[in-house]
Amino acid sequence: MVDRNSMGRAVQRHRTERRQDDDARFLKSWLKNPLRMGAVTPSGPALARKMASYVDPAGTGPVVELGPGTGPMTTALVARGIDPARLVLVEYSAEFCRLLRERFPTATIVQGDAYSLPKTLAGKLNVPADAVVSGLPLMTRPEPVRLQLLDDALGLMRPGAPFIQFTYSVVSPVPLKGANFSAEPSERVWRNIPPARVWVYRRGS
Numbered sequence: 001m002v003d004r005n006s007m008g009r010a011v012q013r014h015r016t017e018r019r020q021d022d023d024a025r026f027l028k029s030w031l032k033n034p035l036r037m038g039a040v041t042p043s044g045p046a047l048a049r050k051m052a053s054y055v056d057p058a059g060t061g062p063v064v065e066l067g068p069g070t071g072p073m074t075t076a077l078v079a080r081g082i083d084p085a086r087l088v089l090v091e092y093s094a095e096f097c098r099l100l101r102e103r104f105p106t107a108t109i110v111q112g113d114a115y116s117l118p119k120t121l122a123g124k125l126n127v128p129a130d131a132v133v134s135g136l137p138l139m140t141r142p143e144p145v146r147l148q149l150l151d152d153a154l155g156l157m158r159p160g161a162p163f164i165q166f167t168y169s170v171v172s173p174v175p176l177k178g179a180n181f182s183a184e185p186s187e188r189v190w191r192n193i194p195p196a197r198v199w200v201y202r203r204g205s
């Protein structure tokens with residue numbers, strides 16, 4: 001007979017092993033391509049929850065995630081009540097795509113370049129997206145590329161829908177001078193390593 005305590009310990013052990021495996025995968029990817037990864041470990045749960053908090057679980061449209069990696073933000077979105085079948089995950093790494101397919105079998109996983117969104121998502125969205133959640137290391141790209149990505153993402157969404165981006169930087173990861181969109185920063189999430197902030201960009205509503 002398995003008692004509740006030993007069941008609880010087994011679940012905890014499984015979570016710890018999974019986190020250690022994800023940390024190892026992440027570090028291996030970072031060693032291969034530091035600029036594409038932009039971080040040495042996956043985001044922590046507090047930052048992932050903060051990102052997910054901007055997405056309305058009652059919506060019915062697609063929720064696009066850019067650069068999901070091993071899936072901490074995806075897990076937080078599902079925990080928030082977002083149906084995994086609404087998720088469209090765009091990830092460059094074939095290894096992470098395999099992992100995401102195992103973990104989120106009903107989500108749409110697209111292996112491709114998030115910086116060519118119109119091409120990468122051609123034919124994948126039947127209706128405008130309700131949100132775009134980005135874990136891309138934006139600051140490793142030149143400003144015009146970042147602006148183009150935001151413009152493309154806002155163009156895929158219904159008016160007023162959020163583009164949600166985290167950054168370790170002290171400034172907005174998308175330049176705000178002459179912006180034709182609104183920008184709202186969160187408080188700093190100190191419980192992430194390193195501490196991070198979430199920026200939410202929207203156009204029209």
Ligand SMILES: C[S@@+](CC[C@H](N)C(=O)[O-])C[C@H]1O[C@@H](n2cnc3c(N)ncnc32)[C@H](O)[C@@H]1O
Nearest residue numbers: 036037039042043067068069091092113114135
């Ligand atoms: C900083 S990691 C974030 C991973 C995860 N969202 C998290 O918070 O732990 C960046 C992720 O973006 C992916 N990535 C980088 N450039 C990409 C691109 N051009 N298209 C799609 N994914 C990309 C990387 O493979 C990696 O999984």
